[in-house]
Amino acid sequence: MADAPDMMQVNNVSKAFGEDWEREMVIENLSLKIRRNQLTAIVGPSGCGKSTVVNLLAGFEKPDSGQILLDGRPVTGPSKDTLVVFQETALMPWLTTYQNVTFGPKLRGDIPRDQLKEAADSIIETVGLKEFRDKYPLQLSGGMQRRAELARALINQPLVMIMDEPFRGLDAMTRQLMQEFYMRLCEQEARTNVFVTSELEEAIILADSLVVLSNRPATVREVVQIDLPRPRNLEMLSSSQAYEYKRHAMEMLHEEALKSFKGVGSSSDFLESYSRRP
Numbered sequence: 001m002a003d004a005p006d007m008m009q010v011n012n013v014s015k016a017f018g019e020d021w022e023r024e025m026v027i028e029n030l031s032l033k034i035r036r037n038q039l040t041a042i043v044g045p046s047g048c049g050k051s052t053v054v055n056l057l058a059g060f061e062k063p064d065s066g067q068i069l070l071d072g073r074p075v076t077g078p079s080k081d082t083l084v085v086f087q088e089t090a091l092m093p094w095l096t097t098y099q100n101v102t103f104g105p106k107l108r109g110d111i112p113r114d115q116l117k118e119a120a121d122s123i124i125e126t127v128g129l130k131e132f133r134d135k136y137p138l139q140l141s142g143g144m145q146r147r148a149e150l151a152r153a154l155i156n157q158p159l160v161m162i163m164d165e166p167f168r169g170l171d172a173m174t175r176q177l178m179q180e181f182y183m184r185l186c187e188q189e190a191r192t193n194v195f196v197t198s199e200l201e202e203a204i205i206l207a208d209s210l211v212v213l214s215n216r217p218a219t220v221r222e223v224v225q226i227d228l229p230r231p232r233n234l235e236m237l238s239s240s241q242a243y244e245y246k247r248h249a250m251e252m253l254h255e256e257a258l259k260s261f262k263g264v265g266s267s268s269d270f271l272e273s274y275s276r277r278p
């Protein structure tokens with residue numbers, strides 16, 4: 001159904017890993033709606049199963065039970081409609097920015113040559129890498145590499161952009177710049193995004209809706225609508241409204257972290273990762 005109200009629906013999905021007695025439930029009865037042209041941010045305790053959710057949405061893994069629908073149709077495997085940008089760089093070091101961006105479409109042959117050049121140059125300009133079009137990944141800064149990866153995903157015009165901690169590992173200043181850049185990009189071009197992050201403020205400032213996952217086995221603890229006005233800027237994080245979102249989400253995450261503390265994980269690691277900013 002092209003006019004389905006939600007771009008993706010996750011209905012009662014469960015997923016376990018391992019054999020027999022070692023079998024461990026990672027996702028349990030998780031239901032979630034990914035709204036069209038909105039950014040859905042997902043946060044949750046460290047190791048709770050966020051990347052597993054990403055792998056299920058992208059079709060890399062299959063649910064043991066339940067169903068995932070993309071635009072009304074079941075997800076049966078990976079496709080260019082649901083592209084993932086990971087935290088690790090996936091750029092090929094022997095290819096230039098332009099060659100990296102055009103690699104996928106060339107391989108598949110799904111964009112005619114003349115259109116491909118035009119589309120690639122336009123996307124490279126959008127991500128601010130026009131001057132670095134013919135440079136190799138090692139000649140780019142960390143932030144530029146992330147933008148090149150974004151361009152590589154965007155050229156395929158995926159129905160859903162799925163990002164798994166895409167800015168993790170960047171220094172604080174570059175990370176802020178990337179957040180501002182991505183905020184603008186989302187506001188300028190309608191796109192459906194799923195954005196997994198372990199930084200609560202990053203989630204709040206980017207998100208239209210914030211999904212808080214429980215401790216493992218992960219299920220949805222709460223979905224918080226983030227009604228900060230648009231266009232947004234990072235200063236809005238100091239507003240009382242943003243503070244209230246943060247306080248509420250921290251409270252839930254703290255409770256979930258304490259549960260994992262009773263198990264094997266460490267809540268102090270987790271709390272540290274969510275409260276890096278003052």
Ligand SMILES: Nc1ncnc2c1ncn2[C@@H]1O[C@H](COP(=O)(O)OP(=O)(O)OP(=O)(O)O)[C@@H](O)[C@H]1O
Nearest residue numbers: 017018026044045046047048049050051052053198
């Ligand atoms: N392919 C797999 N085979 C076996 N176990 C797996 C597999 N993928 C994930 N797991 C297990 O599922 C659990 C959740 O892992 P996952 O990577 O989804 O968590 P996460 O929330 O993304 O963690 P992090 O905060 O470190 O990014 C872990 O215990 C992990 O060992």
Ligand SMILES: [Mg+2]
Nearest residue numbers: 050051052164
């Ligand atoms: Mg992960």
